[in-house]
Amino acid sequence: MKKEYNYPEGYSLLQTTLKTNEFLKHPIDFINKSMAQFGDTYTATVGANKLILTKNPDFINHILRTNHRSYMRSDITAKRGAQFFGKGLLFSNGEYWLKQRRLIQPAFHRNKIKGLYSNIQQTIEHYLVDFPTGENIDIYPIMHDLSFRVLIKSLFDIELSKEVMAELNQIFEELSIFLMKDVNMPLRKLFYPFTGEERRHLKKGKRLRAIIRNIINERKSSTGEFHDILDMLIHSKYEDTGEFMTEEQLIDEVQILISAGHETTGNTLSWLLYNLASNPIKQQKLRDAIDNSSIDEVMENDYLKACINESMRLFTTSWTSERVAVVDDSFESYSYPKGTVVVPFFFGAHRDEKLWEDALTFKPERFMEDKKLAKSKKYFPFGAGPRMCIGNSFALAEISYFLFSFFKSFTIQTTTSSPTLMPLLTLRPDQVVLEIERR
């Protein structure tokens, strides 16, 4: 007999199909609207599959943390992503993922990241020397470029030529946009044989591999000493066999680190500057906190940390993710079969008035008043559970050093209304136009 499941209320196949365009036009508005109609959790029907979307923190913790063994990243993103960016941490699953995570995790431990602080700091200071000032400056491409440089310099402690940097940046951008459209609009695949789009992007993926391979090979044949992430990865050994990663594995992981690390950080920095520009009193408070401390204390600056936490709450760069159930599972009164995709809507959880007072207001003080809030089970800026962001200490160091150095030298104001949300693979602002002055 066919087993009965108790899915959350939601859209039938016909309704989901009819609403696809509305969803694609603005996924965040659409999900919010659907949650206003059905509640914190609802079902959409895509082909033969059901998709459960939720902003309920308990359900999110269920799939990412408490019952994570019953879930993995779905093939829709993992297999497809791996075709373009390689089978690194973000796009692997099961035993292989665990083996790689165990190997790579120590390189991202806070104490190891400390060894990169001076490198991060120098790249930022250098970048700020010629930082543009004046009215109407769109900060988004600048923050994107800065985060790319900081990550590349921390991965490979060498000067890459302008041409290689530009090519790398462009390939990552183009592949991310292609992948986002490919995952969200399955019907596009039907046209690939005619448009040649897939072939062109696979070729770009190969070019990317070739560039990274060159950098790794040059490094392996060099006799110099390097203090960077690549060095740690090259020398990491698997616990059981004592072997190093193969060249292909190294390329996979390096590509994933760049891909997962630069756009997320660039977006987070852009949203932070937007929040501080549109809240002059908070900006002044941050400046006071910075002026009264030294750069060595930057990672312990409470108000600075609170500003970062609050901005990541209000504008959650990793606005969503996905997991697929590998066995039948249930949560509270819901039950669903293996193969069901569950989508945690972090953005919605972070703006839920039931969970956050004045949820739509930028109020860093909330993280000062409650020191445990940043670690609470309703806050997911870096995800949760064993697949939580491996680069979170690195990202926080970069953002903290940037804020410290930037506000020592500059003041900012907003010049236009709030940026439009662009929910791509990560949540981007369309543009963040600021007036920037040197102090």
Ligand code: HEM
């Ligand atoms: C503010 C910046 C960042 C944000 C908001 C962010 C957010 C996230 C989130 C939410 C996840 C979990 C996704 C999920 O569970 O499905 C994740 C995973 C990951 N992040 Fe980040 N991230 C940031 C910066 C970085 C940096 C700088 C790096 C590397 C240098 C990095 C590397 C990764 C990797 C490799 C994963 C996959 C981990 C795994 O599956 O084991 N991220 N990130």
